[in-house]
Amino acid sequence: MIYQVVVKSSEGHEITIDLCDTEEQMQRITVGQLTEKIVERLPYTEDECRLIFAGMQLELTKLLSEYGIQNNSCIHLFNSVLRLDLPVLWWKFIVYCLFIWIPISCQ
Structure with missing residues (x-):
């Protein structure tokens, strides 16, 4: 029998x-060890993986069994690193300057 877990990411991967x-x-x-297997299959690094099971964040050094994780358990994966979309932020800054900051400074 193969023991498995299901991993669902916040970005929709399962x-x-x-x-x-x-x-x-x-x-x-x-x-x-589970995190290493996840990194092989999904576009994350080990530092970006935050795993949640039954409302608890999992610590890398603990055993899955310590959390009660069994065959076919569902573990949720969240990206722990905030990725900034610089082009979007740049345009928001330009809009802010044009419509808010410049009119205030002209008064």
Whole structure:
């Protein structure tokens, strides 16, 4: 039997990760090992992965079993790094200057 977990990201990705073949192996898998498998399949780095299960943020050094994660458990993945879309921010700055800041400074 293959032990798996389902990972759902905040960006809409949903993947199934194969973890191991036996219950004994499942008891020894860490959150860090799961994160490595996620990074292989999704466009994230290990530093960007924030995993949530049953309302708790998972720590890399702890075992999945410590959180009660079992075969076919669903784990939520959030990107922990804020990515700034610079072109959008630049245009917002220009609009701010043209419509708010410049008219105020002209009064």
